[in-house]
Amino acid sequence: MTTLEMICGRKSSSRGLQLVWRNPKAVGIQRRRHSVEQQKERVFYLVQERVEDGRFGYWTTISDLEVVAGGRAA
Numbered sequence: 367m368t369t370l371e372m373i374c375g376r377k378s379s380s381r382g383l384q385l386v387w388r389n390p391k392a393v394g395i396q397r398r399r400h401s402v403e404q405q406k407e408r409v410f411y412l413v414q415e416r417v418e419d420g421r422f423g424y425w426t427t428i429s430d431l432e433v434v435a436g437g438r439a440a
Contacts, residue, residue, distance in 0.1 A: 397415065397416035398413060398414065399413075399416075399425070400413055401414075407434065407435045407436070408432060409432070409433040411429075411432075412431075413427070413428050414426060414428065
């Protein structure tokens with residue numbers, strides 16, 4: 367039975383009353399931050415993600431790109 371069916375009062379439920387509780391080990395929200403830094407003809411693009419480690423949290427780099435203006439890179 368979906369939440370919408372419970373709110374609307376669906377009469378033909380064969381499951382009856384259900385108990386629902388929060389997962390104590392719920393998956394956290396992925397918090398990411400993006401930063402762009404420009405130096406002359408180069409641009410650095412950094413993507414970091416917040417990692418929770420017990421009581422403490424820290425930012426870890428998940429993507430680090432350097433964009434160079436000009437022709438093909440070797």
